[in-house]
Amino acid sequence: MEKQTITIYDVAREAAVSMATVSRVVNGNPNVKPATRKKVLEVIDRLDYRPNAVARGLASKKTTTVGVIIPDVTNVYFSSLARGIDDVAAMYKYNIILANSDGNEQKEIQMLNTLLAKQVDGIIFMGNNLTDELRTQFARSKTPIVLAGSVDPKEEVESVHIDYVAAVEEAVNDLVNHGNKRIAFISGPLDEPINGEYRLKGYKNVLKSNGIEFDEELVFETDSSYRSGEVLWPALSSANVTAAFVGDDELACGVLNGAKDAGVKVPEEFEVVTSNNSKLTEIVRPQLSSITQPLYDIGAVSMRLLTKMMNNEEEEGAQKTVELPYGFIKRASTK
Structure with missing residues (x-):
């Protein structure tokens, strides 16, 4: 059986309201009468209507999706950062596409272009080396990019790490x-x-x-x-x-x-x-x-910085580098 796609038009027809009203309900706009909102939500529930994020993205020029390029998803260091990124992304209602690059320079370029083709609103990059080719691609893309736990010696790209x-x-x-x-x-x-x-x-x-x-x-x-x-x-x-x-x-x-x-x-x-x-x-x-290192925080702060960039909330002359505090813990492998 072919899956039938329920559209915003179907919801509007069933609820006997305009498509603009359905859109307002879906996007949480307060300018809808409570009784109307209730009626529309009941129809959405009954028809199992799911807003098309892609179509919504085309209309608003935003996909509320962030690409995360990670060198090795099995390395505890990177997976700890990813948790911080994910939690803050969820808080700001962004979806994440995770791409594993195996620390391979060619694959990093490939991943970057794949994510940009998916029209992501921003990218968090966890690679260990910013090659000239990557810098060129970053500059060309005009998409906000933040480095998490990585360093840019030239300080051209925003980054979050320790000293x-x-x-x-x-x-x-x-x-x-x-x-x-x-x-x-x-x-x-x-x-x-x-x-x-x-x-x-x-x-x-x-x-x-x-x-x-x-x-x-x-x-x-x-x-x-x-x-x-x-x-x-x-x-x-x-x-x-x-x-x-x-x-x-x-x-x-x-x-x-x-x-x-x-x-x-x-x-x-x-x-x-x-x-x-x-x-x-x-x-x-x-x-x-x-x-x-505050691994989780490095991820979380990177994602928060990216949300500011994506929404043009960055303060003028803000520093490109955010340094978080580190410490040193002595255990039994040293005297």
């Missing part, structure tokens, strides 16, 4: 204070500004202020997967490291378990500090010391 440099300084300082001189810096790709420009800078700053020479061989660039961390111990061991700062929680769990599988005592012989304080930090043993 990664200061956060890493605090974490690495703690390791230095425990007498560690050979501290590994382990992170995802260094061409991602968060890793290569901000976190690495924080790491180098602490070494410098403590008179420890920076050693290129103690920088380990990998991807952010658990497995990559797990297989790293032989290399860490041969570099004689006694501690490590790790740029991702899943990666840190791998580093921790790899060391423990090799019979290394944590934290007595090897200390580990991680970056995102996701729930993974409390699932492993020993529990991981970590920089704390």
